[in-house]
Amino acid sequence: MSAHILVAEADERQAQVLRMYLRSEGHEATIVRDGRAAVETARRLRPDLLVLDAEMPKVGGHDVCRILRQESDVPVLMLTARSGEDDLLLGHRLGADDCVTKPYSPCELMARVGSLLRRVKRSTPASDAAVLRVGPITVDPLRQEVVGPSGHHVACTRGEFAVLEVLASEPGRVFTRGQLLGRTGGRVSSMSGRTMDMYVMALRRKLEPDPRRPQYLITVYGIGYKLTPGVASGADGAGPGPSPVLPVRAPRSSGRVSCPAPSRRR
Structure with missing residues (x-):
């Protein structure tokens, strides 16, 4: 499944490694180096997925996720150098669909990317012809x-x-x-x-x-x-609720898998 993926990564070397692996999987990759550019580029390009470093200059990764979640449901895979449970849960609370702790195996990251893209494809609204x-x-x-x-x-x-x-x-x-x-x-x-x-x-x-x-x-x-198809009247309350707070999702297992480096395209 080919997709357009926005990579927000401050480390240039790491960003190029990600680009190489994404291209080896058949994806198109756009690289940005700071949080402000991540927000502006996501709004302009509407990527299929955002790989977002939590530690970004100008606008931090957590703030980028919070801003985009107010106006978009683009899948977000957050990269964090902190492995503590609170830090991982923070990413999920702000709307990240998955979190990966640095350092990570590129092969593991590609597996997470593929999993998120498949999940999004399954949840895409039915075609216009479907009632x-x-x-x-x-x-x-x-x-x-x-x-x-x-x-x-x-x-x-x-x-x-x-x-x-x-x-x-x-x-x-x-x-x-x-x-x-x-x-x-x-x-x-x-x-x-x-x-x-x-x-x-x-x-x-x-x-x-x-x-x-x-x-x-x-x-x-x-x-x-x-x-819903119908519930008991007032079971969940009526009228608009307060500003949305995204539900906490349990972080996935981060078991690593080894894989060979992709061949470089000429």
Whole structure:
């Protein structure tokens, strides 16, 4: 699977080694040397994955991850020189999808890259031709139509439909506001978390029997929103929650594997 990978690594030698290994796997690699360039390049190029050194000049790696997570769901593999559990958990809390401790085996890193890319491919929203059904709610991306729990067509704005389509693509998954903004691909009118809350409230008024006690479009406080086939009214609370805090994910095993150096391309 060929991908465009942004590598944010302050050490020039290490960055070139990463580029060589990524190219040997068939990927395109763009290198940046500081955190500010990492944020600007990620916004401009929209890479398939970001390999991010935690210790970056100008803007630290943790801050880069926090900034991008507010506006994008680009997968982030963080490189950290600190092996303590608290440091690894910090990376995950800020939104990193995986963390690798330095020094690392390039072969191990390529395995982690491949695993993240496969995970992203599996979670990509269904194609426009697929009708999405979540309980009594139907979302038809091809016809841009929504049928609500009452069985009637629901008129949605372009932004409302974009948000609902993302939520319906993975029923039960909790999306942060930043992830929703990133997945809607610019179809919402403003890139802000509060705008996302307004879209959700508008959708509740159109889809929920009682918008104050939502059964389908659920707030998960401190994280974001999810679309479910139906829950007990008010089980997770109603209305937009506070600013999103990404859930902690357990770090993966960092067992190393040896592998031969890739052949250099001429």
